[in-house]
Amino acid sequence: MACGSIELTVDGAIATVVLSHPGKFNAMSRAMWRRLRELFLELPARADLRCVVVRGEGAQFCAGGDIAEYPAFRFQPDRLRAFHEYEVWGALGALLDCDLPLVAAIAGHCMGAGVEIASCCDIRVAAADARFGAPIARLGFPMAPREAQLVARALGEATARELLLEAAVLDAAEMQARGFLQRVLPDAAAMHAHALERARRIAALAPQAARLNKQTFRALNGPSALAGQAPAAIENIVHWAYDYADSAEHREGIDAFLAKRPARF
Amino acid sequence: MACGSIELTVDGAIATVVLSHPGKFNAMSRAMWRRLRELFLELPARADLRCVVVRGEGAQFCAGGDIAEYPAFRFQPDRLRAFHEYEVWGALGALLDCDLPLVAAIAGHCMGAGVEIASCCDIRVAAADARFGAPIARLGFPMAPREAQLVARALGEATARELLLEAAVLDAAEMQARGFLQRVLPDAAAMHAHALERARRIAALAPQAARLNKQTFRALNGPSALAGQAPAAIENIVHWAYDYADSAEHREGIDAFLAKRPARF
């Protein structure tokens, strides 16, 4: 439990996947990314399921990555690359490759990894208190290429640039106006009830049609899969994308955060 | 008249194309798709025209496909493929290839085929009572690949997923907020007057410039044409996209609709 978990509950045709990291607003640890991947490789094979709700434990979605783990691996280019290309993208790619409809039910913090996980879902609803951002420029690092492409598609490129270049944090009403959210509900309880109602509506519809629609969208968007199977543009970026690992700026951002002092860039 | 018609009227430089299928909310029959294609292959050659308004008969746009015709051909993969690739896309591709500016004037039902036809237009205005959706998951089938690409571009992928995976139906205000509609007017009469005013404004501008702008956007979007000329992603999907034709789910969806009973998926 110390490094978080991914919980699965199933009720009829509806699975609920819960990001859980108590005391850390459900921040994603490396163990959680790996477990999320495993789970989403298993779920599509279950013939009893027709829809998956993705949420966080309690009234939070996910506050981002687990920064306490970062000093152990982020400052070496090869390990940084492996983290983003295999652990993070391993999980996100498995969500994108899942043919079951995914509903993101978002309350509280939805930051960084949280925005990325929500971006893999087909339907997104949020509580009015939800806050969205990817303020990693405060931590001294850029978004990894596949993750940037994912969020630029889901948020629109203008919003993705605002979140990354300004470390802007936007509220649920704003994110609905920008087309990221289908619906905003007054509080977490109403939002979770609404998400479940949507999941039930989906579960009553033709399951093969849903699967085929998701396969069509995926094929139209081009490969979403792991390193070695992505389009040339991505492969070219990946060559230089992790060279910043050992830079002073990157170290300063993470050191300052962990020392709870302002970073000096 | 029994299987619907496409009517053309011309007033000065403005053509009006009317989808007409009385008693069926202007649902598109196969004959209507073929006639729509013929018409849009002829219109661009007429030097007297500068703008085309696309509307439905009465205070309806188009409720989708004519489901009564479906049992005769949808359950055989080759015939299903021919329907979508040649009849439906034949017409939609002709609309996309038309260099005259197209204004969609939408009232009442705008479902399935209606959304697809509107998605081919440059400008879209609607009456407040217009309702938008593509609830074919209730009929047990997915959207064909070229059609899915078309509506995902026009609606945004998030809205396209919501319409297809949830069978959601959205009103005109929501569709304006999501960027699909340029303007919503209080009722069908005001909307048709407004659409005509836009057409007149377009007709007073430089016609060659309009044609070149439309050619530029088309070239930037890549080929929109018939099977054999589309990008690789589409061609790959088309190989498997119609394998569902003979499935129990597909038969059940259409049988249940025609028997006016709930489908059991």
Next chain:
Amino acid sequence: MACGSIELTVDGAIATVVLSHPGKFNAMSRAMWRRLRELFLELPARADLRCVVVRGEGAQFCAGGDIAEYPAFRFQPDRLRAFHEYEVWGALGALLDCDLPLVAAIAGHCMGAGVEIASCCDIRVAAADARFGAPIARLGFPMAPREAQLVARALGEATARELLLEAAVLDAAEMQARGFLQRVLPDAAAMHAHALERARRIAALAPQAARLNKQTFRALNGPSALAGQAPAAIENIVHWAYDYADSAEHREGIDAFLAKRPARF
């Protein structure tokens, strides 16, 4: 001064680039396009800078191109091509290739070239009085292909078609609703203060992360560079895109504008 200028001021880590053409609402002359390109080839090399604000002189952004110059070169295909491909795109490509975050601060007229320059920026804020359009159909010519691709990405294709095919002019509130503007402020003074506040926020964040994020987005969007380095779709269009130079329609549009009479298309 007679043909306008581009002014640069630097305050700490923030550069301000001012489009200035007094008496012409800062319309871009050919000299201004060339100077804008030079400036944006120099700025990224300055290690003291972290953010650039792009604005117009006074309470105007930019009213478009300087039409008074057009008769001298627009009616010959080769010279027209050179203008758009090297002078205009030379500058716009340099803005797109600049790895420093760019904030567009928009008041008053933002037309044609103004919309294109704003479309190259990462963040866009406007005063409530700002007006947006690209009414070149009144002048008898279409948008050049690279410029059309740029604005279609930034505005959304539906809005780009509305601005070009209808010569529509939209206000700031509408452009915010359509996702082009991050924020609208009551007047030019408040807007400029707000833009500077955003620039200061950006300047306090990790500069290398900003640069890498911008490089990633650029790589994902494909080549933005000058003729000969662009994707095949663009290169194909460029073959025919300037054939209209010597047409009667093009001459009539520009002649009528300069003679202050309505054009007869």
